[in-house]
Amino acid sequence: MIDEDRTAFLKDAADRTSHNLVELTIRELLELWNAKRRGYWIVDQIQRELDEAGLTTRPDFADNWIDTTITLTPIKADAKIHTVTPSVESAELTDRALPDVALRVDNLPSANIEVIGVTPDQSLEAAQSLMMRHDYSQLAVMNGPRNLRGAVSWESIAQARIRDPHAPLRDAITKVETVSGRDNLLPRVPLIMSAGFVFVIARDNKIQGIVTTADLSQQFADLANPFFLLAEIERRLRRRINSQFPKDQISSAKNPQDTQRQVNSADDLTLGECVRLLDEPDNWELLEWKLDRQVFIEALNDVRFVRNEVMHFSPDPLEPRQLSQLDNFVRWLRKLEPDN
Template identity: 35%
Template sequence: MTLPPELKDAAANPVELTVRELLGLFSERNRDPEIVGRIEAELRESELVCVPALLNGHLHSPVVVRTLDAEEEPAADAPEQAPPAALCVGDLPTARLPEGGLVCLAPSDSLEHARFVMLENFFSQLPVMSGPYMLHGVVSWQSIALAHLRGRCETLTDATEPAPEVGIKAELLITIHDIARHGCVFVRDTDQKVTGLVTAADLSLEFGNLTGPFLQLGEIERRLRRCVELMCPTTMDLRQASGYNRANSPEDLMFGQIVQVFKKPDRWERLNWGLPHSGFVGKLDDVRGIRNQVAHFRPSPLTPEERQRVDIFAGLIKSLMP
């Protein structure tokens, strides 16, 4: 890990950015203790420091990378801080859109204009605002239909309903009910500025990002256990190869113990796959590391590169063990 070029002059000119942006400069997307340790070590080597500490706040929280003062050198026995345990609304990308990214209507706009903007952008709803802090309500296809049923649907006001709101630091889990009930919630930052919205579609996408790899890795693990059955036909074989003396079947093994079985050359030969042993075990160990991150429900989704590695290995093991 080397210091990103964006931070080369941070000692003379402090760099202000968010936690997410700082992680991105180091090609990372989550705050595992190991990752944070590597980033902080690289900053200290260049006599820089992240203020507040990288583990504080949420992914959208602001930090400053600047020169490291002598009195700020962390003590060796300083207690380790943990990142927030719960996913927050602000952890979703659409909760904090870039400047001008939130498409909205003005109270003076016509209902025809609202229909056109929603059709043009494939939107289900639009906020009605008179500034970044003043949210008058929301217009949706449902609110327009209800206005027609009520017998009055001529102006934008006729189809405008109260807009559900939520704070950017609200826990995502307890907000899901409101999103499902209203179809979306609008997000206010700590300064009360409306910064974005979270829709049911956003939740579905996030659910897929988080659970898709979990399900795929489960399929990989089940196929690997079938391989272990072939490599270890007896209980004694299984215990010796895995190092787990209480194992009675492959189902009793942890993922790491499965890897240990594959590392044994004599067990590997039983599969008769005609593949390089070290190459396969290397790919398997790589997947093990990714699997451990997913199994511990880290708050950030896998990177595209990690997803690709899982996809490739899933296809490989499926072809070998249908």
């Protein structure tokens, strides 16, 4: 969406009354800014434009599941929140920052998928059929969306049938663990690992979704892969700089505004400062890489921007394009700076 159309859309949303407020998903909100995920910069831009339009989102668009429905709610002019646009200098200083991680249970996609279940009075055959149809390892047993009675699993069915080949569904029901969708995920990991799965309860006490150990494994892979790629990129790049540059030349690349930090090697530079160091033609020659400097610096800047998004943390996984940028660059560096 172009800026003029978005401005008109936000103005219309701000002019509405409480009876006809604009509702849309977080994903749809991002599309208004031509974005697919909530990176650091796009969240800041969206928040600023919402503030300027006199709008807020309920619930918060920044940290809920991406397909959560939100409401654009007008706020009083005197209650506007003034955000500060990050400068290039502040971005460089945050190159080394640790992420402000607040991953909640309902950030997992599976925690927001409608739970299919059976009632206690249905047959065990019906439960088995649903489990096979949807390739489930467990199935909710409930009397309505807020009344979870337990679950059946292939293990509990097998145990019930060992005791009685004609056992009804009620004999295969097991107790289950529940967590709130608003809970921080990390403290809940031991419970999920121990139980194998937990049901997620929404604010209105409805059964919101289910999280399994397989979901945790996928989430770990989605979050950890970029960190490992970035760590390898920085390790190889800093090692090359340390081997080719004298200490005083490395130190000269430090941001002059950062007066408190000592730079003794490339390990003390931010990635932005590494870019500044290598973007000087004379410095570039010291690397002794027969490459086009501008092409390399452009690719390294792409990596730096992805790094800043990763380290500021987003509840959304990186886009395939961003992962491809990291993967391509690390494979490039492996050829330029191989391990001996």
